[in-house]
Amino acid sequence: MDFFNAIQASSSGLSAQRLRMNLISGNLANVNTTRTREGGPYRRKEAIFAARPVAESFKKMLADRQRKQLSMVAVDRIIEDSNPPVMKYDPQHPDADEKGYVAMPNINVMEEMVNMISATRSYEANVAALKAAKEMASRALEIGK
Numbered sequence: 001m002d003f004f005n006a007i008q009a010s011s012s013g014l015s016a017q018r019l020r021m022n023l024i025s026g027n028l029a030n031v032n033t034t035r036t037r038e039g040g041p042y043r044r045k046e047a048i049f050a051a052r053p054v055a056e057s058f059k060k061m062l063a064d065r066q067r068k069q070l071s072m073v074a075v076d077r078i079i080e081d082s083n084p085p086v087m088k089y090d091p092q093h094p095d096a097d098e099k100g101y102v103a104m105p106n107i108n109v110m111e112e113m114v115n116m117i118s119a120t121r122s123y124e125a126n127v128a129a130l131k132a133a134k135e136m137a138s139r140a141l142e143i144g145k
Contacts, residue, residue: 005071006133012052012072013126019075020047020119024112031107034095042105043080050076081106 023045030042052072083106091100 003133003137007130009071009073010126010130010133012074014123014130016047016049016073016075017119017123017126021116021123023047023078024116024119027107028109028112028116031105031109031112033105034093034102041085041103042107044105044107045078045080047078048076049073 027042027044033042036042050073052074085103086106087101088104089100090096090102093102096102
């Protein structure tokens, strides 16, 4: 892997983890949102990542596929939670049904916090890899002096 591929791999990881942290932040911000534009409670969102080859040229992409070398991460899609909402008894709530139950988002705050820590650590690992690649390139340039 050359210098530019290392930077590209790290930067794709940084972008993917930043999007993941934004989704987690949105989930945490909407933990009590019972009414959305689409109707019903907020649905938890999650990013699905996929490995992608570095697509500089067709020749390089073909060589990467033959070696089965994937060096970038990308967000493949963003999915919404398909689990049913949590029904909470609160007859005073404006969104309560005739029995007094409110449909609340199916978001576990502890799970979201663990996901946020994981995303943060992954982001930090990509920053460290980027710094290491930069340092190696800088040292390689000093060899010729």
